[in-house]
Structure formats: structure tokens, C-alpha cells
Amino acid sequence: MMYNVHAHRVLIVGGGLAGLSAALFLQHQGVRTVLVERRHTTSPQPKARRINIRTMEMFQQIGIFDAVLDAARDLADYQFMAAGPSLAEATRLPHALPGGLPDWDAITPATACLCAQDLLEPVLRRIAEDRGCDIRFSVELTEFEEDADGIEATLRRADGSTELLRADYLIAADGAGSPVRRRLGIERSGRGTLGQAVNVYFRADLSELVRGREFNLCQIENSSVPGGFASIDGARRWIFMARDGLDRTAAEWADALRIAIGVPDIEVEVLSVMPWEPGMFVADSYRAGRVFLAGDAAHVMTPYAAAGANTGIGDAHNLAWKLAMVLRGTGGPGLLDSYHRERHALGWYVADQSSIRTGNLRTMNQQSTDGTPLADPIAFILGQRYEQGAVIGDGSSHTMSRLDLAGQPGTRVPHYRLADGRSTLDLIGTDFVLLTGPDGVVWKDAAEQVRPTLEHFRMDEKWCVTAGVENTGAILIRPDQIIAWRTPELPADPARVLAESVGRILDLR
Ligand SMILES: Cc1cc2nc3c(=O)[nH]c(=O)nc-3n(C[C@H](O)[C@H](O)[C@H](O)COP(=O)(O)OP(=O)(O)OC[C@H]3O[C@@H](n4cnc5c(N)ncnc54)[C@H](O)[C@@H]3O)c2cc1C
Structure with a gap:
């Protein structure tokens, strides 16, 4: 076992959107980090796609806005929603927001984009590496202990060799199942599991079919294959999200997709079928001593408000400057307590607001599942307030x-x-x-x-x-x-x- 005596200031566990963003925000603050990710590569799944305006403002602040926008170029014209009995018959829905569309230039210097997670993560990773961040894939955190001076972490590489690493703080951006959160015994609260769903990731050349009515999401209102298409690259890669047909095989899904597309003989290659459970789970504490939870480790929410990854990136943005100031001695230790006070309240609100959205594209900004008032969609992204912290x-x-x-x-x-x-x-x-x-x-x-x-x-x-x-x-x-x-x-x-x-x-x- 190697012992790394050169203490890193912050150890980040998890190389998803929250962890990679934490590395970048801390680098911007001049803090030395090491990020470990047990997978050998970034996410193969294109789950999150909507990178909202507030996140893009944060990316603008650290000089990566253009790189992200460039990665999002394939879907630049795919902002509309559509609906119909099949993709071939779908029409665009009016681009409506309650109260009308705002004058964007009056409220933000940034712009939102659609960039699939499997495209965005490599961009963040590359920039982090180019900027000198210590990013280690195929390395797993297996154990950690906190002592008076910091964290001692055991890291295991893919070849089985291990290393002991010391850090002042640990950010657990290790996903919904967060081994770090479990190890700390931090419970979660919320509305729990809210159903079952499946994401079918497939390849098909739909470029001609969608031309002139390019969409972000297209709702399929058809009793045999209800669900929705999400554009990934706007040409060949797509996701179909459904709440029915969870037990279909890949071959059965290919047939079902042809019905949903509305072209019986179209060639469809199912790349993966991923069952998942929409739900709301918020960690009761975002902090335990020198360990901070961020991203899905801290909050899991349904994707209907497209807020999971954005909220995780926001966690990292909130935490980075606080850690930097405490490490530099220009902030007192109590500053770090404000992370939980601010982000837990916000994470709860966002997760709850996501839970009460149905995902129905025709009514998504008007109706909540239980009568709880829906936040205005723009206020939801730009207008949140920390009441305490x-x-x-x-x-x-x-x-x-x-x-x-x-x-x-x-x-x-x-x-x-x-x-x-x-x-x-x-x-x-x-x-x-x-x-x-x-x-x-x-x-x-x-x-x-x-x-x-x-x-x-x-x-x-x-x-x-x-x-x-x-x-x-x-x-x-x-x-x-x-x-x-x-x-x-x-x-x-x-x-x-x-x-x-x-x-x-x-x-x-
Ligand atoms: C269908 C769907 C659509 C979505 N759409 C959107 C959207 O449009 N906008 C949005 O904002 N969000 C969306 N989301 C949510 C978004 O995908 C997640 O919130 C986000 O990916 C979570 O990122 P994360 O970095 O917190 O966690 P993860 O991406 O889960 O990353 C955690 C990482 O930690 C690693 N890890 C775990 N334990 C260890 C360990 N011990 N050592 C080393 N590494 C470890 C894991 O391998 C993993 O790579 C969607 C989700 C779904 C399912």
C-alpha cells in the first residue's frame, strides 16, 4: 500500500456531473483536489439533457460556457415540445410559459441548452484535466476515517492496488446509492418511490422524420405504447421513456418503438433498457464533520422538472467558495454549516416541486398532482432564495x-x-x-x-x-x-x- 503524505485539500468521490463540477469550481477557487471515480469512463447513459440557465451562468463564471454550448450544438434547434399518437403524426406544442416568454436579455447573460449527460461529462472531465485537476477514473474509495486533522481515505485502483490518501475535506458526489452517505448513517426523507419507469436508449435514423418539427421531448399519446421520445443528438440517438412495458425484452421494445415512431419498417437498434424508479429522497443532513454530500447523494428527484443534475451542480457551486475560504483562513469554520442550511432547504423544495409534476407536456406548467402550487418555471430556476445560512x-x-x-x-x-x-x-x-x-x-x-x-x-x-x-x-x-x-x-x-x-x-x- 502506498501512503500519500502530500495531503490534498479536498477529496471528491464520484466523477458524475456533481463531482466533476465540484473539481472545476474548486479549481477556480485555487483549491487542490483529487477526484476518484470507480468507473473507467464517464456515463454511457445520456440521462440528463436540460442544462438550465442558472447552471450556465455558473459555467460562464468559470469560463466553460462556450465549451458546453459547443457540446450542445446538435440540439440547438430542439427546444420545442411535441405530442401526437406517434412520432410521425406529432405536432409541436406552443412554446408557452405562464405569463408569456420573458425578455431573456433582461434577466440573464446566459442561455440554457440541451446537452446529453454522456456528452457533457467528457467535456467537464477534459477541461478539469486541462486545468490541472487530479482526476482519477478506475479508482474507488473503499474506506475513510475522519480524525482531528482531516480525512484518511483508502483508494483502490482497478489492478487491486491500494493507496492511503489524506485530505482536509471529502465531498461525496457518489450518486443516489451513495456508499459514503450510507457509511455515515445519514437517513433520507421525502415522498419516497413514486412509481416505476423505463428508459429505452436506441439508435434509429429519424433525421428526416423530425425535420421541421425538431423537439426536445415528444409525448406519444397512444394506448399501446404511451411514453415520450427525448432527442439525444437529434438524428440517430434517442431515448424513449415509458411507465408501461417494464418487462419487455429488447426485441419487444424494438417492435414497440416502431409503433411509437409510426413507421412499421424502420430500422431500430435498442442500445440499452434501463428500468428506474422516480422518487423523492432528500438526505436529512448534507454534512457530517468534514464530509459533505452533493448531487444525487444528497437529493434524488423525479426528472420532470429537469432539475436533478442542475441542483447537484448548484450544490458544488455553493460549497466550493466556502471550502476555499475556510481553507485559506478567510472564513470561519461555521461558514461550512451554512452549506446544509442553504442547500438542504433548496434541495427539498426542488425535489418536492419535481415530485408534483406529472411529466405531461400539455399540462406540465399548470397542474400539480396534489394541488401544491407550482413555482413559476423561470423563478424555479433563477429566483430561489436562501432564507437562512x-x-x-x-x-x-x-x-x-x-x-x-x-x-x-x-x-x-x-x-x-x-x-x-x-x-x-x-x-x-x-x-x-x-x-x-x-x-x-x-x-x-x-x-x-x-x-x-x-x-x-x-x-x-x-x-x-x-x-x-x-x-x-x-x-x-x-x-x-x-x-x-x-x-x-x-x-x-x-x-x-x-x-x-x-x-x-x-x-x-
Ligand atoms: C431519465 C432521467 C432524465 C434526467 N434528466 C435530467 C435533466 O434533464 N436535467 C437534470 O438536471 N437532471 C436530470 N436527471 C438527473 C441526473 O441524471 C442526475 O441528477 C445526475 O446525473 C446525478 O449526478 P451525480 O454526479 O450526483 O451522480 P452520478 O451521476 O450518479 O455520479 C456518481 C458517481 O459516483 C461514482 N461512485 C460511487 N461510489 C464511488 C466510490 N466509492 N468510489 C468512486 N466512485 C464512486 C459512481 O460510479 C458514479 O459515477 C435525469 C435523470 C434521469 C433518470
């Missing part, structure tokens, strides 16, 4: 029935176009940022006194309206683009008030 609330109101980003602490900083074309989101780097109104000159000195790395930007009057402050007011933004604190106007002693706020948020005593 590393934020100082100011009693301001907030709703999820429409996008309501008005500078409230706990929400994502409103996107505002600067004179040079950049967004306010582009101002946020690896540390806190103070944005103030045009008359907030004295904030510059206050910021320098309180935290030398705290950047200060003076904004214009129009911006003050979007942030809910007067011309002398200020908002303090965390590295994850979340507003931590706001003061509507200049306090009598700005440096003292700022120091107190920063100290409280970062648990600096």
Missing part, C-alpha cells in the same frame, strides 16, 4: 409565483447590463464584491479597511432601482453570485457595519 435577511418579501429578483438577501444578484456590455454577474470572481449606488464613494475606503480582497464597484442610478437601494446604498455579493447583505442607504459608520456583516456571514469571530 450565510446571508443576513432584511425582512424583504419574495415570491416563487413569478421571477422576483430585486436585491433581496439570499437571491441571485439581478443581471444588469453595464456600459461595457458585461453583466453584474461578470463582476463576481472568487471573493465577495460590494456594489454601491453612485453616491457611495465612501464605501471604497470601507471595503479596503474591512477586507483587502473585497472589490468595490460604483453603479449608476438605474441599477439602484434593480437592487432595491438608494444612491448611497450597497449590496454585498458572495462568490456564488448570491446577495449576502444589503443596506438601502449609507449607515453612519459604513466600515463598522460592513465589518460586522462580513464577520457574521463568514463566521469570523
Whole structure:
């Protein structure tokens, strides 16, 4: 057995979307990591495809937006939903959102995309490796112990050899079955299993059939093969998702798919048949000592809101800067407790909202299964708020029935176009940022006194309206683009008030 005395700062277990994103966000923060993944390659299954706007904003922040968009190019024109008795007879559904389509440029500098997981994971892996992250596939975490100074992990390579590795912290991004979560005895709560389903991944040349009505999802309303097609590359690779026919063989599925496609003699090659159980399971604690759960290890949800992977990537984004600050000594240890407080509440809400969606494309934004109000679809992605954690609330109101980003602490900083074309989101780097109104000159000195790395930007009057402050007011933004604190106007002693706020948020005593 080899003993690795050069301690890594963070050990990431799992090379799925959550783990690879954690490696990238931590690298952006300058934290040394090692990621281990027991499989020899990234996911062969194209499960997640919808990479939402908030995730793309996070990718933009670390400079990988274009690479992800490039990987998503095959499905760039596949944003519509469709429905019909077969694929051949399906027509596009109106691209409707309650309240109409927003002016995207007014709310975000990014854009969502459809990129199948089996395409996205290799992109994240390659960029992480190019940026110097230590990514080790075919390596399994078999045991770990926490002691006073850190984590001691036993890693086993594919050839059976083992290595002991020390790290300050461990991120368990090891999937729904999370061996780490089980080992820690962390229970899960939620609505439990919500049925059974099957994903049939197949190859067929449907490029001519879908031309002119390219779709993201196409619902098949047909009593013999009900279900839905999902575009993977928009030409030859597709998924059919169904809740019936779970016991069909691959050959029987090929026949069923021909009926669903509506072309009796089309050549179909079934690549895999994957039964799975939609459900809602949220870990009761996202943290145990030096171990943090992220991604499906922390929350499993139905795919009807396309939020599982996006929420996992959001976990990693939330955790990375906190670990970085605690490791650098610029954040107190209590900062890490805010990870559970913020992400557990959010993970629960997102998983619950996913559970009450039926997956019916005709009614998906209007009807919930049990009468629980559905969040507005855009607010659901961009408009969430951390009510508690590393934020100082100011009693301001907030709703999820429409996008309501008005500078409230706990929400994502409103996107505002600067004179040079950049967004306010582009101002946020690896540390806190103070944005103030045009008359907030004295904030510059206050910021320098309180935290030398705290950047200060003076904004214009129009911006003050979007942030809910007067011309002398200020908002303090965390590295994850979340507003931590706001003061509507200049306090009598700005440096003292700022120091107190920063100290409280970062648990600096
Ligand atoms: C049909 C379907 C459609 C979906 N669509 C969407 C969508 O459109 N948008 C969306 O956001 N989400 C979607 N999801 C959800 C999404 O696929 C998952 O939430 C996401 O893939 C979970 O990523 P993860 O990194 O947390 O876990 P995983 O991808 O499960 O990765 C965990 C990894 O950890 C590894 N591992 C486990 N134990 C160890 C160990 N001891 N040592 C080393 N490695 C280990 C595993 O091998 C695995 O590779 C969908 C899911 C399904 C089933």
C-alpha cells in the first residue's frame, strides 16, 4: 500500500456531473483536489439533457460556457415540445410559459441548452484535466476515517492496488446509492418511490422524420405504447421513456418503438433498457464533520422538472467558495454549516416541486398532482432564495409565483447590463464584491479597511432601482453570485457595519 503524505485539500468521490463540477469550481477557487471515480469512463447513459440557465451562468463564471454550448450544438434547434399518437403524426406544442416568454436579455447573460449527460461529462472531465485537476477514473474509495486533522481515505485502483490518501475535506458526489452517505448513517426523507419507469436508449435514423418539427421531448399519446421520445443528438440517438412495458425484452421494445415512431419498417437498434424508479429522497443532513454530500447523494428527484443534475451542480457551486475560504483562513469554520442550511432547504423544495409534476407536456406548467402550487418555471430556476445560512435577511418579501429578483438577501444578484456590455454577474470572481449606488464613494475606503480582497464597484442610478437601494446604498455579493447583505442607504459608520456583516456571514469571530 502506498501512503500519500502530500495531503490534498479536498477529496471528491464520484466523477458524475456533481463531482466533476465540484473539481472545476474548486479549481477556480485555487483549491487542490483529487477526484476518484470507480468507473473507467464517464456515463454511457445520456440521462440528463436540460442544462438550465442558472447552471450556465455558473459555467460562464468559470469560463466553460462556450465549451458546453459547443457540446450542445446538435440540439440547438430542439427546444420545442411535441405530442401526437406517434412520432410521425406529432405536432409541436406552443412554446408557452405562464405569463408569456420573458425578455431573456433582461434577466440573464446566459442561455440554457440541451446537452446529453454522456456528452457533457467528457467535456467537464477534459477541461478539469486541462486545468490541472487530479482526476482519477478506475479508482474507488473503499474506506475513510475522519480524525482531528482531516480525512484518511483508502483508494483502490482497478489492478487491486491500494493507496492511503489524506485530505482536509471529502465531498461525496457518489450518486443516489451513495456508499459514503450510507457509511455515515445519514437517513433520507421525502415522498419516497413514486412509481416505476423505463428508459429505452436506441439508435434509429429519424433525421428526416423530425425535420421541421425538431423537439426536445415528444409525448406519444397512444394506448399501446404511451411514453415520450427525448432527442439525444437529434438524428440517430434517442431515448424513449415509458411507465408501461417494464418487462419487455429488447426485441419487444424494438417492435414497440416502431409503433411509437409510426413507421412499421424502420430500422431500430435498442442500445440499452434501463428500468428506474422516480422518487423523492432528500438526505436529512448534507454534512457530517468534514464530509459533505452533493448531487444525487444528497437529493434524488423525479426528472420532470429537469432539475436533478442542475441542483447537484448548484450544490458544488455553493460549497466550493466556502471550502476555499475556510481553507485559506478567510472564513470561519461555521461558514461550512451554512452549506446544509442553504442547500438542504433548496434541495427539498426542488425535489418536492419535481415530485408534483406529472411529466405531461400539455399540462406540465399548470397542474400539480396534489394541488401544491407550482413555482413559476423561470423563478424555479433563477429566483430561489436562501432564507437562512450565510446571508443576513432584511425582512424583504419574495415570491416563487413569478421571477422576483430585486436585491433581496439570499437571491441571485439581478443581471444588469453595464456600459461595457458585461453583466453584474461578470463582476463576481472568487471573493465577495460590494456594489454601491453612485453616491457611495465612501464605501471604497470601507471595503479596503474591512477586507483587502473585497472589490468595490460604483453603479449608476438605474441599477439602484434593480437592487432595491438608494444612491448611497450597497449590496454585498458572495462568490456564488448570491446577495449576502444589503443596506438601502449609507449607515453612519459604513466600515463598522460592513465589518460586522462580513464577520457574521463568514463566521469570523
Ligand atoms: C431519465 C432521467 C432524465 C434526467 N434528466 C435530467 C435533466 O434533464 N436535467 C437534470 O438536471 N437532471 C436530470 N436527471 C438527473 C441526473 O441524471 C442526475 O441528477 C445526475 O446525473 C446525478 O449526478 P451525480 O454526479 O450526483 O451522480 P452520478 O451521476 O450518479 O455520479 C456518481 C458517481 O459516483 C461514482 N461512485 C460511487 N461510489 C464511488 C466510490 N466509492 N468510489 C468512486 N466512485 C464512486 C459512481 O460510479 C458514479 O459515477 C435525469 C435523470 C434521469 C433518470
